[in-house]
Amino acid sequence: MSNKENNNLLEVNGVSKFFPVHGGFIFKRKLGDIKAVDRVSFHIKRGETLGLVGESGCGKTTTGRLILNLEQATRGTIKFDGKDITHLRKKENQALKRQMQVIFQDPFGSLNPRMTVREIVGQPLIIHRMTTGKGEYLDKIDHLLEIVGLNPGMGDRYPHEFSGGQRQRVGIARAISLKPEFIVCDEPVSALDVSIQAQIINLLEELQEEFGLTYLFIAHDLAVVRHISDRIAVMYLGNIVEVASRADLYKYPKHPYTRGLLSAVPIPDPEVEAKREQFVIKGEVPSLMNPPEGCKFHPRCPRAIPICQERPPLLLEQGDAGHWAACHNI
C-alpha cells in the first residue's frame, strides 16, 4: 500500500470546505457559503514539519480538521501515504487514525476531566486493540509518560491536578501512544506561559527525531513556526498565499501579506527593532461571508494594481525552486 518512491506523506489537492449559512425563521433559507478553505493545495514530505500560519479565521484549523477527516471536504482530494483518504468509511477511518493523530490547542478542554491521566493515555491503545494484557498495557503507559517527561507515578491523578504545560504533555503522550506517522499540532503552545512554551517545543522536536514523525504545525505565532518548521505555508482568508522553505520565507518574503505579517511581529531586541523597516498592513480582515473580488488581500494591500481587483492570482513558483506565491505584483 505504501508508496516508497513517492516521498510525500501527505498530498492535498485543490481542497475546499464550504460551510452553508442559513437564515430565516421557519424555512431556513440558504444565504450563502462561508468559504473556510478555498482550493488549497500543498504536500508534506516524510519526516518534515510544515508550518501553517495565518490570522484567526483564515482556515488553518479547518485545513487540519479536513486532513484528520473530522470534516468532509466539499471538493478536492487528500492523499495520505499514496492513498486517497478524502471520503472514507467508518472502519477505514478508524484504521487511518492509527497513523494520524492530533494535539489540540487547549490543554484544559481537550482532556476528559473524569478520566485519570493513565486512562486518557491508555484509551487509544484499548480502542485500537494495541495491547495484549494488563501488565503490558500499564507498562506501555508508564513508558509513554516517561517519554513526555512526566513521572509515571502521577498516572492516577486527574487532569485538573496538572498545570497547563503538564496537561499538554499528557495530550502529547496520548497522540504518540499509537506510534503514528503523522501528527497535526493545532496551536499546541499558544495557551501556555512563555517559559513553558520552550519546553513543549523542545519535546516535540525530540519526539520527531526519535520516532521520525511528520508534523503539520498550525500556529499564529510566526517566531514559533519559524523555529520548528522546515517549510511554511501562509494562509489568508481560506487561500494559501505563499509557501516556501523556512529560510526563504523569512529572508525573502514575496507576498505583501507575508511581509506585513513578518513586520508586525516585534523582535525582542530594542536595537534591532529601532532599525527594522516597518511594512504596515492597513485595515481589517474582511468577512468570509463576503470576501473581496479578485485577490482577497487587495483592499489591504499597499502594492495592489488594477488587475488585483479582477482576477484572483494563482499560486505560482517564483524564482527559487520551492518558493510559491500567489500575487500579481511581485
Next chain:
Amino acid sequence: MTKLLSVNNLSVHFSTGSGMVKAVDHISYELNAGETLGIVGESGCGKSVSALSLLRLIPNPPGKIVNGEILFEGKDLLKAGKEEICDIRGNKIAMIFQEPMTSLNPVLSIGQQVREPLMVHRQMKKKQAAAEAVNALKKVHIPDSGKRVSDYPHQFSGGMRQRAMIAMGLTCAPKIIIADEPTTALDVTIQAQLLTLMKQLTLETGAALIIITHNLGIIARYADRVNVMYAGRIVEKASAADLYKHPKHPYTIGLMASVPKLDQDVKTRLQPIEGQPPDLADLPEGCAFHPRCRYRIEQCCAEAPQLRNISDEHEIACWVDVK
C-alpha cells in the same frame, strides 16, 4: 523628567480557599511624564493586579491592598476618598482593558460609551460630548466615524472594539494610560496597528503609558523602561535597551533564551526554564524563583533577596552576580 507616579511598598493579598495569596508583594516603582513603562511577566505574576490597584479596582473581598502608598500628584491614592478616586478614574488615569469583547457594555452604543467620560469629568452637554466622541473615533482611525458612532459593540470587529476602548481611554486627555494586555486577543497585524497608534497618541498628548504584557517583543518595540515581575515581586528593573542587552536576573535571562526569535538564523534548540511557575498560595522559602534557577546558592533557599542597584538605573533582586 518629572515624576508622575510613585508606588511604594505596595502589597495586595487575596484570601482564597487554599489560603492567603500574596498577588503583589512589596513592589515599588516610579513613572515619569511622557515615558512608556513595560511590565512583563507570566500569568499570575501580579502584573495586572498591580495595575488595577493603581485605580483601586481590586475586588474587595477577596482582594485587599494591605500595605504601601501610591503617590500621584502629591496625593496618596490609597487614602483618597471615594469621590476623589472616581474623579481620577478615566480622567487623569485611564485604563484600557484586556478583552475588548467583554469590557464594553453591549446594550449601549459605542457613542454613548465614548462620550460618557466627557459628560462625567468635563461636565459637557450631551450634544457637545457626542461631537467630541465622533472626533475621538476619527483619531483612532475608525472609518466613517460619524455613522459608526451609533453602532453597538457587536457590530464592531475585535480590532475596532479595541480602537473604541482606546478612544474612550483617551477622550479626557489622561496623564497616565494603563494598557493591560491591550492586544492579546487580536491578530498580529491588528496588534501592530493598535500599539503603534497608542504610542503615537501618547506622544502627542505627552501622557505616560504603562503597557502590561507577557510578550517580550512588544516591550522591546514600545517601552522605555521595564519591570520584570515574578510571583508577585519585581525581580528586575532597567531601561529597555539595557535589559535586552545585559539581562541580569536569572529569570530574565531564562525568558530571553526560551523565546524563539524571528531574526535568529540557525535551528538551535531553545533553552527552556525548567520546572513550573510557582503556586502563589504555596510559595517556596527564600527567593520564589530558586527551585527553577540554574545559578542558585544556599542563601537563595533561605532568604528572599531585595532589589539592589547593579548599575545606574538597573536593579535586580538576586543574591548572585551572573556573569
